[in-house]
Amino acid sequence: MKTRGFMPALRALCAVVALSLTMTASAEKPPEEWDGLQKTKVKGIQLAYVRPGVDISKYGKVMLDPIDVSFQKNWTPKRAGSGTEISPSDLEAIKQRIGTLAEKTFSDTISKNDGYPVVEQAGPDVMRVTAELTDIYVSAPASDDPGLHSTYTKSTGRITLVAELRDSETGALFARVVDKVQDNDNKWRFTNSVENSQGEQRAVREWAEILRKRLDAVHEAAGTKTP
Numbered sequence: 001m002k003t004r005g006f007m008p009a010l011r012a013l014c015a016v017v018a019l020s021l022t023m024t025a026s027a028e029k030p031p032e033e034w035d036g037l038q039k040t041k042v043k044g045i046q047l048a049y050v051r052p053g054v055d056i057s058k059y060g061k062v063m064l065d066p067i068d069v070s071f072q073k074n075w076t077p078k079r080a081g082s083g084t085e086i087s088p089s090d091l092e093a094i095k096q097r098i099g100t101l102a103e104k105t106f107s108d109t110i111s112k113n114d115g116y117p118v119v120e121q122a123g124p125d126v127m128r129v130t131a132e133l134t135d136i137y138v139s140a141p142a143s144d145d146p147g148l149h150s151t152y153t154k155s156t157g158r159i160t161l162v163a164e165l166r167d168s169e170t171g172a173l174f175a176r177v178v179d180k181v182q183d184n185d186n187k188w189r190f191t192n193s194v195e196n197s198q199g200e201q202r203a204v205r206e207w208a209e210i211l212r213k214r215l216d217a218v219h220e221a222a223g224t225k226t227p
Contacts, residue, residue, distance in 0.1 A: 037176055044210045047178040054174040056165075056215065057222035059127040061119050062110055063168050067102045068132040069095040072158075075137050102133055102204045109208035116215060122168035129211075131163035133204075135180070158182035159203050179207055 030047055032039050037049035076085070086094075106129075107118040119126060137158045158181065165175040181203040 034176060035173065037173070042177070042210065042214070044206065045177050045179050049176040051174040056127065056174070057218045058125055059116075059215065060219075061117050061123065061126045063119055063122060063126050063128045064103060064106060065128070065130040067099045067106070068134075069099045069102075069136065070132065070134045071095075072135050072137045098133060098136070101201060102131075105201045105204045106131075106208045109205050110212050115212060124169060126168040128166045128168040128171075129163060130166070131161060133159055133161055135160040161203065161207055163207075177207075179203075181206075 030039065034049045037051050040048050040050045042048040071091070110116050111118050122128070135158070160178065160180045162178050163176070164173060165177075166173050
């Protein structure tokens, strides 16, 4: 059974990161060490922790746990154009849509063009990725009801990705990442379920591409994968 016991730790880390990113330099900063992992600079990721000396060149496959989804605590969603609150059932549908889309986007990105196969079973060459999309704020979310109105906004919303990378057989933790994404391009855009999906896809795709590039670099350096 796939466990989710580490999620409270990830959420705590995410809260610390959000505080450090949104307040002054005197605010609490993310720790330099976390469960034996050292804070490391990774281009394109706001915060990354990696276990020193870990060898990831042996991993040629990826096992992806179902991606958890949670909204910003104080988000009070309204239907676009009507001002009425979104029902709990519609909120759950939005969460499921985001999670399914994120899993497909990650799998497609990491495996395309002779990449890293996404598998269901653990193995000696399988890296396990467990991720959550949290602190989600969706501007003018829409359901599939064609009678609903849409609206214009300056942002499709914001989202934070938190994830852990582990050995699939032993469960040994070797990396954590936190990346907060906000769409602030200052362009008026039509906001509906399609546009919001594109924003979520983009955030997950960019992170998956970064992970794939890191894996490629390690494999090429070790001579286990050709460019």
